[in-house]
Amino acid sequence: MSIESSSKGATGTGRMTISAIAASIGVSVPSVSKVLNGRSDVAPATRMKIENALQEHKYQRTARQGGTSATPLIELVFHQLDSAWSIEIIRGVERAASQNRLGVVLSDLGGRHGPDQRWMDDVLARRPFGVILVLSTLTVQQRRQLDTRSIPYVVLDTNGETPNDVLTVGSNNWHGGLAATRHLLSLGHKQIAMISGPKDVLCSRARVDGYRAAHAEAGMTPMEDSTRWSDFSVDGGYRYGIELITREKRPTAIFAGSDMQALGVLRAAREHGIDVPRDLSVVGYDDLPLAAWVGPSLTTINQPLTEMAETAARMILGIARGTEPRPRSVELGTALVVRESTCSAPK
């Protein structure tokens, strides 16, 4: 499938509807076509009028009519491209994509929570098979723009409430939080602090709830002032790690929301002469390859990032082949991996 054949499809499909829409608001057919393809050479007012009309008439480009009209690309959009965490996701998407001869186009939002219109225009112009968003979201307007162009999107490890009809792939974060905390409780820890991810990110909250649920089922309440919300970085773990281990009533264990944060806690402990695990048990989250190599190696929650990414890519491939994905939300399992960074609570 070449770009040439796909661009033929761009104007070759759904022409009747485009004509009707153009007529209904008194603009030219090429103008509607341009807006559909993310071209910037349409006046903003006209453009808005056309977008509104497309949505009002529930226009949907026919994805297949005399062959698919999409370009064999999958868009992979990161909220922030950093650390070995991203690599695991890229590998999963890349694996599914290359088996199906699709290119993977990577975007880094540089920390922004959602892509801007420029990105959207570029995507509409590229006409990919679909879009995978990692820890980022689309506005209602952006979702509609993709819908009218029949470009499916999947949210990976959602960063907030997504409407029911949005495709999502995640992992069982609540269970991960539960398993990590049960492990620490079973080792006799009673003063367990938690450094989670950002509070507005759904998976962080689910992990904290799992942490609380483990306490509750043991008939306990978490230690006072036990929870910190941070980003998933080493630096966040380091900063809150210092705060937690230097306070008067210090925890005997810290459950971190990511392996990177756990690395930060290890560093904080080292700098303050606190031995891990003898004086302080540390549990990470993700089970990145480095968790097995650092010293001490990390007890952590395995999150199947590569498989999650692969699942998201396969959802898009399925839609391109005309299958409706069922279920629309997939949650893969998490599992405790015990290594060197945890041991029995100090007497």
Place this chain on the structure above:
Amino acid sequence: MSIESSSKGATGTGRMTISAIAASIGVSVPSVSKVLNGRSDVAPATRMKIENALQEHKYQRTARQGGTSATPLIELVFHQLDSAWSIEIIRGVERAASQNRLGVVLSDLGGRHGPDQRWMDDVLARRPFGVILVLSTLTVQQRRQLDTRSIPYVVLDTNGETPNDVLTVGSNNWHGGLAATRHLLSLGHKQIAMISGPKDVLCSRARVDGYRAAHAEAGMTPMEDSTRWSDFSVDGGYRYGIELITREKRPTAIFAGSDMQALGVLRAAREHGIDVPRDLSVVGYDDLPLAAWVGPSLTTINQPLTEMAETAARMILGIARGTEPRPRSVELGTALVVRESTCSAPK
């Protein structure tokens, strides 16, 4: 620039020459056009005949004629997509690309040393602005295929001898090896072993030569049986680390060819009760973000991976704008970063 306009260019430019070539070997013009665009629906024998004719007549697609005919994409090809090392490179390419509204298409060769024909067909069909190859190479035939389509390519951190006319971006590996070893020698180490990357990778050899040069300028020879060639993985460092520290005459310092290898050496030392840096100094290479966080933090050689990647992307952008890159080979500087993993040689 939309995909629609670019595909118009695909058949709209250089048509005269295509006709002449088609006539010269008795095939149809669409067949030549299909082969130029990486389409698979041409019989293999015809295809080979056309490729040969294109090369024989030194055909070169006019990149610009009534607007560029390339799709705003840069292809980024990894020999192997792993570890935080790859992320640094992706970020550099992504930064330059997104500033210029180009998408970055990622490929992972899964350890193979060069892409296959399927990849090449997909790239020819996508018609990107250019290709960046990381630690991988193209065959002569593949280079010619890109040349006839006017798709420039840059080799990043070359894995072997590349012809003079090939664009390359690297860093001063010899100097990196020299600086690391000078540092260890200045700390009084006399038994310095080295675990380098693969022997057939140019940058590995340059680092070893720098290591030897530092010894030579100090009037010394490296310790006997001092050098190991491995891949750049943690596992390689771990395996050779154990071998080196358990032998009778063990080194007081190990210079590793990557931070990942250095992590492996740290782990080997921990498992054998050898304290770093008191009993063994360790120097890494790359200065990945994690080098600052692991315990002990790594003394290492900073290699500006992100800037190297950005430079490669800007070379391609320059060519797309019609500027001939000068020089055709760029080597960025490396620098020693001293942290906790090195100290004076044990008495």
